Amino acid sequence: MRQRVTLAQKGHDLLREKMDALVIEFFEIVRKIGIVRAKTMQQLSSAYRSLSTCFAVQGTIETYQAAREAKKEVGVDISTRHIMGILVPTIEAKLVERHALARGYGMYATSSALDEASRDFERALGDLIKLAELEEGAREIALELEKTKRRVNALEYVILPNLKSMVKFISMRLDEMERENFSRLKRIKAMFEGRE
Amino acid sequence: MSFKIATIADAETAAGFALAGVQDVHIHERKEGTLAKLDELLVSKDVGIVFITYRIAEELGFEFRRRIKTKKLLPVVLRIPDKTGWLPKVDELHEIIRRTVGAEIIVKGGS
Amino acid sequence: MSTDRILQFELARLNAHLPEQRITLKDALSSSNPQVVAKDGSKHKFERVELEYISKIVHADDWDKLRLPILIAVNPKLGRGAAEISGEVEVKVISQVLGKECRDREIVIYRPEIAVVRAKLPTTTQYFFMVG
Numbered sequence: 001m002r003q004r005v006t007l008a009q010k011g012h013d014l015l016r017e018k019m020d021a022l023v024i025e026f027f028e029i030v031r032k033i034g035i036v037r038a039k040t041m042q043q044l045s046s047a048y049r050s051l052s053t054c055f056a057v058q059g060t061i062e063t064y065q066a067a068r069e070a071k072k073e074v075g076v077d078i079s080t081r082h083i084m085g086i087l088v089p090t091i092e093a094k095l096v097e098r099h100a101l102a103r104g105y106g107m108y109a110t111s112s113a114l115d116e117a118s119r120d121f122e123r124a125l126g127d128l129i130k131l132a133e134l135e136e137g138a139r140e141i142a143l144e145l146e147k148t149k150r151r152v153n154a155l156e157y158v159i160l161p162n163l164k165s166m167v168k169f170i171s172m173r174l175d176e177m178e179r180e181n182f183s184r185l186k187r188i189k190a191m192f193e194g195r196e
Numbered sequence: 197m198s199f200k201i202a203t204i205a206d207a208e209t210a211a212g213f214a215l216a217g218v219q220d221v222h223i224h225e226r227k228e229g230t231l232a233k234l235d236e237l238l239v240s241k242d243v244g245i246v247f248i249t250y251r252i253a254e255e256l257g258f259e260f261r262r263r264i265k266t267k268k269l270l271p272v273v274l275r276i277p278d279k280t281g282w283l284p285k286v287d288e289l290h291e292i293i294r295r296t297v298g299a300e301i302i303v304k305g306g307s
Numbered sequence: 308m309s310t311d312r313i314l315q316f317e318l319a320r321l322n323a324h325l326p327e328q329r330i331t332l333k334d335a336l337s338s339s340n341p342q343v344v345a346k347d348g349s350k351h352k353f354e355r356v357e358l359e360y361i362s363k364i365v366h367a368d369d370w371d372k373l374r375l376p377i378l379i380a381v382n383p384k385l386g387r388g389a390a391e392i393s394g395e396v397e398v399k400v401i402s403q404v405l406g407k408e409c410r411d412r413e414i415v416i417y418r419p420e421i422a423v424v425r426a427k428l429p430t431t432t433q434y435f436f437m438v439g
Contacts, residue, residue: 011314013383024422048279051212067214074217076244079352082324121216132274142292
């Protein structure tokens with residue numbers, strides 16, 4: 001019985017350390033998200049503006065045509081890293097050149113407006129990929145943190161007090177039983193002595 | 197491992213992403229069509245990231261949130277602002293932070 | 308009792324992220340895809356930026372002595388928020404990150420220091436929970 005208290009206590013202490021460690025991880029990734037979000041929003045705004053300009057200068061139809069014919073493909077390399085029992089993605093942008101011509105809008109002459117819009121969106125894409133990695137990581141950590149917190153609380157407020165009061169109860173009962181035994185022996189002894 | 201990128205957006209935003217090299221773009225028109233596309237992307241083994249605009253995600257509502265909760269690790273789904281910059285009133289990340297840490301923490305650069 | 312079983316399960320899970328085999332800094336630096344594999348087969352990738360940072364701190368002769376990831380050993384007996392780093396080379400790396408001078412074979416670091424280490428070396432360090 002006492003063993004169960006020790007186990008629960010040890011489990012509680014260790015899980016609490018895990019919880020503390022997860023909080024450190026969480027704050028660090030949230031800090032990074034703050035920085036990357038700001039940068040990304042700015043870059044995206046820039047990209048949308050360039051695109052508007054492109055629509056105005058190059059023409060709507062031509063812009064959409066160029067978009068359809070863009071030959072470049074961007075992919076991502078996704079791997080994983082561990083943070084205490086959870087897997088978190090690591091994501092890197094990767095350029096996949098499909099044709100010899102980079103970008104390759106097809107038969108349309110490239111205009112600087114189109115180039116600029118493309119470049120701005122490429123930059124924004126790079127930022128967004130980083131943001132995706134971070135936000136997904138934050139989500140996973142938060143989930144694990146919540147789970148761990150629940151366990152720690154359950155141990156601290158329910159299980160350990162229960163176990164401890166059970167130990168106390170059993171201990172009291174044992175003492176009581178011993179006292180009862182002792183007084184029974186005394187009565188038996190008295191009976192014998194009374195006889196003599 | 198290598199994966200593709202996909203985007204679900206309005207026509208303009210989709211064009212921007214296409215110019216940047218995203219091959220798989222879905223232009224949102226009706227809820228059912230977009231949800232079907234999303235489901236397709238969520239089970240695809242080739243897609244690593246799905247970008248979807250905040251506006252469209254909001255329009256898909258509960259159906260979107262449910263899929264996000266129950267999806268596998270990949271693809272990663274990120275909501276992004278479109279050219280109007282529209283953002284929902286409640287920032288999901290702020291909510292997570294509040295729930296997790298039990299306090300308001302201001303994330304610089306967020307809304 | 309079911310709570311005991313949950314406890315056992317959670318305690319077993321605590322270190323499940325640790326690799327079967329750690330790799331030396333030397334091997335990591337020369338690999339095109341430096342990573343370790345956990346007991347369940349999942350992969351953990353080391354960032355090149357971190358490897359290069361460490362290679363500048365550690366003498367080239369010791370590159371095959373340093374095993375990655377560096378373990379941040381959490382032992383509740385040390386008190387809440389404390390952890391231990393063991394190994395001369397490991398201590399050297401961690402001390403450098405913390406801006407301290409340390410030549411011991413073992414040091415104890417505390418929560419704010421742990422945060423600094425984890426921020427600087429997120430993939431080349433890992434927590435190790437001492438259950439035994």
